Amino acid sequence: MELQNFQKINAKIKNAFDQLKKNNPKALEKKLNLSWSNWGFGMESLSDSAQRLAEAGIQYIELHGNHYGPDLGYCSKKVLTILGDHNITVAGICGMFSEHNDLSSNVAMHRQSALDYIRRELDFANAVGAGYMLVVPGAVGRPSAYDASEFDRSVETLRIVADEFLKHNVRAAVEPIRSAEVSLVRTIDDAKEYIAAIDHPGVQHINGDVYHMQAEQSHIGQALVDAGDMLTNLHLADSNRCALGCGSLDLDTIIMALYLIGYNNDHCFCTPEPLGPGGDPYPAMFGKTDPALLNELVNTSASYFRHRETELTS
Numbered sequence: 001m002e003l004q005n006f007q008k009i010n011a012k013i014k015n016a017f018d019q020l021k022k023n024n025p026k027a028l029e030k031k032l033n034l035s036w037s038n039w040g041f042g043m044e045s046l047s048d049s050a051q052r053l054a055e056a057g058i059q060y061i062e063l064h065g066n067h068y069g070p071d072l073g074y075c076s077k078k079v080l081t082i083l084g085d086h087n088i089t090v091a092g093i094c095g096m097f098s099e100h101n102d103l104s105s106n107v108a109m110h111r112q113s114a115l116d117y118i119r120r121e122l123d124f125a126n127a128v129g130a131g132y133m134l135v136v137p138g139a140v141g142r143p144s145a146y147d148a149s150e151f152d153r154s155v156e157t158l159r160i161v162a163d164e165f166l167k168h169n170v171r172a173a174v175e176p177i178r179s180a181e182v183s184l185v186r187t188i189d190d191a192k193e194y195i196a197a198i199d200h201p202g203v204q205h206i207n208g209d210v211y212h213m214q215a216e217q218s219h220i221g222q223a224l225v226d227a228g229d230m231l232t233n234l235h236l237a238d239s240n241r242c243a244l245g246c247g248s249l250d251l252d253t254i255i256m257a258l259y260l261i262g263y264n265n266d267h268c269f270c271t272p273e274p275l276g277p278g279g280d281p282y283p284a285m286f287g288k289t290d291p292a293l294l295n296e297l298v299n300t301s302a303s304y305f306r307h308r309e310t311e312l313t314s
Helices: 005-023 046-055 076-085 108-128 150-160 162-167 188-198 210-216 220-230 251-260 282-286 291-313
Strands: 060-064 089-094 132-135 171-174 205-209 231-236 269-272
Touching (some): 046 060, 046 076, 076 108, 089 269, 108 162, 150 188, 171 188, 188 220, 210 231, 220 231, 251 291
Parallel strands (some): 060 089, 089 132, 132 171, 171 205, 231 269
């Protein structure tokens, strides 16, 4: 029986991976860096979060970009002390962009708020050694466009701070998000177009998210291959946005695609972000979450990811 179209792409990726494994086994020796995005942990203390990740064998963390004002957000010295006590390194910063700090807004004060926010986060990112900062070109939670000039305004605004990404040695990672949540930049190709329009060495990378990619990409594995070395972080959750292994996500093909693009290096991360099924998950970042549920999410995701990776690479 003839394979379905997605199965043909799966087979192409698997064949390429098998050839890599056979012809260059050293390319598979270094394993993928497993991180975790902590904004879904809500109001929980960073110390408790770090302990959970350390117990699950996770050595990297993507920190909630919570410097929403000069008096808000993590203190870099305290962060380094807490994470150092648990042998955890900061992978990157999860930038949070709403209608109030929207790079594409038709309200100038909101664009200025986005610039001020990025500058605060870059100062913090540099202080804690973060390698990237996630940037969303338009507000998350606003799927309807303001007008036909959103893209141009966003490009123009982000270009203002592009030099500062280089100054702080932080990669700007543009994240495509599904059309149910944003009005622009929804696919890997959209992100490439946006990055090309900015045309600046400080903005050259992509943050993928398999949950959004399920809705917007024809094939997640192929989209990752197409992203190539522009990809620096990948958010992970299963098909139901729950822990890895609890849905129908083809994790094996994703892992194989990542190895094919040489993603197993010091600057790239696989970062689970299982926010749960249903509607808007964002109120949870300022609420209290059940520690037992978080423990299950982390342990299940980490163990399943490493198990599938070992099955493929051993």
